[in-house]
Amino acid sequence: MADEKLTEVTRVPLWDPEQDDVLVCRQVRQETHDVKTFVFSGREPRAFRFYPGQYMTFDLPVEGMVTRCYTISASAARPYRVEITVKRVPGGPGSNWLHDYMVPGKEVNVSGPGGEFTADATGEDKLLFLSAGSGITPMMSMTRTACDLSEPSDLHFVHAARSPADIIFRDELALLATQNPSLKLAFTCETASANHSWSGYTGRLSLQMLSLMSPDFLERKIFCCGPALFMEGVRNMLQQAGFNMEKYYEESFDFGAETAGDLEEYASVAPEISDQTFRVSFPKTGHVVECGPGMTVLSAAREAGLLPVSSCQRGICGTCKSKLISGQVDMQHGGGIRQREIDQGKILICCSTPLSDIEVEI
Amino acid sequence: MRSTSEIQSLVNRRQKNKSLEAPFYNAAEILDLDIDVIFGKHWIFVAVDPELPEPGDCVTVEIGNASILILRGDDMELRAFHNVCRHRGARLIDERATTIGNIVCRYHGWSYNEDGELILAEHMGSGFDKSCHGLKTVHVRSIAGLIFICLAKDAPEDIEDLARTMEPYIAPHDIAHCKVAHSSELIEEGNWKLTMENNRECYHCEGNHPQLTVPLSEFGFGFSPDELDERRSGDVKKYLESVARDHQRWESCGLPSAEEDHLANVTGFRTMRLPLSWEGESHTLDTKVASKKLLGSFTDAKLGGLSFWTHPNSWHHFMSDHIVTFSVLPLAPNRTLVRTTWLVHKDAIENQDYTLDNLTQVWTMTNLQDAMLVRLAQLGSEQPAYEPGPYSTFTEPHVEAFCDWYIKRLQNHFAETKAELAAE
Numbered sequence: 001m002a003d004e005k006l007t008e009v010t011r012v013p014l015w016d017p018e019q020d021d022v023l024v025c026r027q028v029r030q031e032t033h034d035v036k037t038f039v040f041s042g043r044e045p046r047a048f049r050f051y052p053g054q055y056m057t058f059d060l061p062v063e064g065m066v067t068r069c070y071t072i073s074a075s076a077a078r079p080y081r082v083e084i085t086v087k088r089v090p091g092g093p094g095s096n097w098l099h100d101y102m103v104p105g106k107e108v109n110v111s112g113p114g115g116e117f118t119a120d121a122t123g124e125d126k127l128l129f130l131s132a133g134s135g136i137t138p139m140m141s142m143t144r145t146a147c148d149l150s151e152p153s154d155l156h157f158v159h160a161a162r163s164p165a166d167i168i169f170r171d172e173l174a175l176l177a178t179q180n181p182s183l184k185l186a187f188t189c190e191t192a193s194a195n196h197s198w199s200g201y202t203g204r205l206s207l208q209m210l211s212l213m214s215p216d217f218l219e220r221k222i223f224c225c226g227p228a229l230f231m232e233g234v235r236n237m238l239q240q241a242g243f244n245m246e247k248y249y250e251e252s253f254d255f256g257a258e259t260a261g262d263l264e265e266y267a268s269v270a271p272e273i274s275d276q277t278f279r280v281s282f283p284k285t286g287h288v289v290e291c292g293p294g295m296t297v298l299s300a301a302r303e304a305g306l307l308p309v310s311s312c313q314r315g316i317c318g319t320c321k322s323k324l325i326s327g328q329v330d331m332q333h334g335g336g337i338r339q340r341e342i343d344q345g346k347i348l349i350c351c352s353t354p355l356s357d358i359e360v361e362i
Numbered sequence: 363m364r365s366t367s368e369i370q371s372l373v374n375r376r377q378k379n380k381s382l383e384a385p386f387y388n389a390a391e392i393l394d395l396d397i398d399v400i401f402g403k404h405w406i407f408v409a410v411d412p413e414l415p416e417p418g419d420c421v422t423v424e425i426g427n428a429s430i431l432i433l434r435g436d437d438m439e440l441r442a443f444h445n446v447c448r449h450r451g452a453r454l455i456d457e458r459a460t461t462i463g464n465i466v467c468r469y470h471g472w473s474y475n476e477d478g479e480l481i482l483a484e485h486m487g488s489g490f491d492k493s494c495h496g497l498k499t500v501h502v503r504s505i506a507g508l509i510f511i512c513l514a515k516d517a518p519e520d521i522e523d524l525a526r527t528m529e530p531y532i533a534p535h536d537i538a539h540c541k542v543a544h545s546s547e548l549i550e551e552g553n554w555k556l557t558m559e560n561n562r563e564c565y566h567c568e569g570n571h572p573q574l575t576v577p578l579s580e581f582g583f584g585f586s587p588d589e590l591d592e593r594r595s596g597d598v599k600k601y602l603e604s605v606a607r608d609h610q611r612w613e614s615c616g617l618p619s620a621e622e623d624h625l626a627n628v629t630g631f632r633t634m635r636l637p638l639s640w641e642g643e644s645h646t647l648d649t650k651v652a653s654k655k656l657l658g659s660f661t662d663a664k665l666g667g668l669s670f671w672t673h674p675n676s677w678h679h680f681m682s683d684h685i686v687t688f689s690v691l692p693l694a695p696n697r698t699l700v701r702t703t704w705l706v707h708k709d710a711i712e713n714q715d716y717t718l719d720n721l722t723q724v725w726t727m728t729n730l731q732d733a734m735l736v737r738l739a740q741l742g743s744e745q746p747a748y749e750p751g752p753y754s755t756f757t758e759p760h761v762e763a764f765c766d767w768y769i770k771r772l773q774n775h776f777a778e779t780k781a782e783l784a785a786e
Binding site for chain 1: 416417418436461463464471473475476481482484485488
């Protein structure tokens with residue numbers, strides 16, 4: 001019997017993109033203040049076959065329906081669940097929707113996996129992963145997969161973040177590096193923040209810095225993923241160093257060039273400029289929360305554990321109209337509030353981002 | 363249940379100068395017809411500009427089963443829509459008056475902009491065409507601050523005659539710079555036509571309106587010259603003299619005052635600036651102004667009371683210091699809503715420039731007295747002994763004008779219906 005030859009003791013059927021299209025959310029993890037990991041499996045048990053670095057395409061019920069591609073961050077060697085790791089993006093309806101509404105038990109329609117950006121870190125090539133921001137997700141999938149299968153052969157993992165608080169998977173990477181001597185880590189943060197001590201590299205990734213992080217980078221195959229400006233900087237840097245660009249691979253989160261992706265969402269990711277957070281206070285309940293860049297007051301309220309009524313999430317319906325007691329916000333509303341109400345100190349919290357510490361009455 | 367042909371024969375056999383036959387006052391199917399033909403196809407007075415002073419202000423009004431929302435946009439223009447979500451028909455705005463950004467259905471969040479375009483409808487899929495699901499519009503027209511709507515597809519065009527004639531009369535009172543000092547909703551237990559008929563004569567005034575007749579002469583609406591005793595003859599003489607004198611004075615300072623009678627128009631109306639008794643300033647018990655802050659650019663308080671009536675549902679009094687408007691809306695064959703709104707200058711301060719009690723008492727009392735009279739008339743129309751009785755040609759010509767207009771509008775409707783059927 002053919003079945004007897006399977007090593008697959010659970011005999012779980014393969015996820016078949018031609019047949020299967022519904023994922024069920026099983027777990028949500030808060031990775032950083034504005035990044036969450038969403039863990040999915042099929043309705044019935046399914047084994048997912050994908051290459052680390054591939055993405056799945058999600059249909060999200062925002063503005064009728066939007067389609068968004070998210071890289072699988074999970075290990076391809078743990079095939080029964082897939083994970084995506086998503087950063088909340090100001091003005092990004094897809095990521096905001098996931099952050100605000102995707103909870104265990106919720107179902108979502110998907111297609112894929114797809115994509116060509118993959119590397120076998122257990123192979124003979126010496127590898128260098130260069131990522132910035134949420135561009136870490138394909139690298140994480142490749143790294144986790146390699147660690148699960150055996151051990152990366154020789155992998156330098158360099159990641160650039162805005163601040164120490166923004167380093168996604170920091171603890172897990174540290175653990176993997178402890179267990180796998182062939183994995184070397186280096187982080188750089190654009191700025192250190194007052195709240196976290198930081199002894200790593202500081203500033204934008206430079207050639208000089210890279211030479212210290214990965215002295216033999218010229219001999220490596222390089223995989224790069226991050227905001228467009230970051231990748232452009234890396235390309236220039238490598239060319240300047242005389243790197244053989246045939247060994248350079250990059251993945252843009254602007255999938256638009258290859259598939260149905262989202263330019264707008266990507267565009268708003270690009271300028272990762274500041275790690276400034278503002279204190280958002282809700283004096284009525286006594287909740288206080290630190291609000292990261294681009295985070296709406298509504299999201300901040302949810303982070304604080306409050307559930308203010310809201311509906312459209314983009315300033316059209318006016319359901320979330322609240323009183324701004326102090327401070328300034330940037331409000332990009334869609335007609336859900338009148339100038340006279342704004343003059344009276346009202347804001348729509350779903351489309352307002354703090355420009356200072358603020359107090360809001362909800 | 364009366365058939366259309368039975369109603370048609372009631373309409374056709376109506377005798378001039380007599381009250382209407384009982385079914386016009388108490389038959390449900392005739393009220394349905396009234397709502398359809400009279401309230402559904404004519405210009406209906408529903409509100410005043412100061413009820414919606416700023417962008418986003420919104421009022422709703424119910425005409426029969428129709429709820430209409432009127433909204434002032436960012437361009438300060440008025441828009442009117444059926445107050446019905448295009449999704450599953452939920453009422454959009456449930457308050458009489460409120461302030462909104464976009465028009466949002468709380469049921470499933472469908473959202474419309476101030477032009478009634480559907481701008482948000484989630485979970486409807488990519489093939490859903492929002493542009494086919496805008497709010498249904500309703501004609502709206504502000505005439506010097508009095509807001510009229512018309513539910514018909516093609517609204518009567520002679521609203522322009524009314525606007526042209528009335529704007530010079532009303533504009534000096536500057537409704538735009540007024541505020542609502544008070545409003546009341548009174549349900550009269552009678553048919554809406556009885557409410558209107560009662561308003562169109564002052565035959566009943568002396569015996570019923572001790573407060574109203576302090577400022578307002580019962581003779582301003584007609585009298586029989588042969589039947590006046592010495593006291594009344596003196597009053598009439600004084601009244602007629604004051605009309606001649608005051609009209610000349612008011613006209614000379616730019617206030618049109620002469621009678622304009624267009625009650626036979628499709629959009630029927632009548633106006634006249636009436637002298638007031640005693641101090642001659644306002645509809646108050648001491649006939650002095652109720653508000654120290656005069657309207658518009660008035661400096662003289664003695665400007666009489668500009669009376670303005672419209673078919674089928676309103677009357678108004680414009681004084682130098684305040685304005686009172688009345689909107690009549692049928693609720694049932696024997697129930698009618700009378701909505702009264704008192705306006706004063708927007709800068710007038712309550713309890714400093716005016717008190718609500720002094721401002722409103724004449725018409726609060728008068729409305730209650732009229733409600734009682736309308737109730738008695740309604741009860742009468744339901745008695746077996748009721749038969750149409752004669753109107754006084756001296757004191758009730760405007761009642762006749764109202765009933766004649768009403769009957770003609772129904773006749774016109776039946777003629778049009780017949781023509782449409784013939785054309786099919």
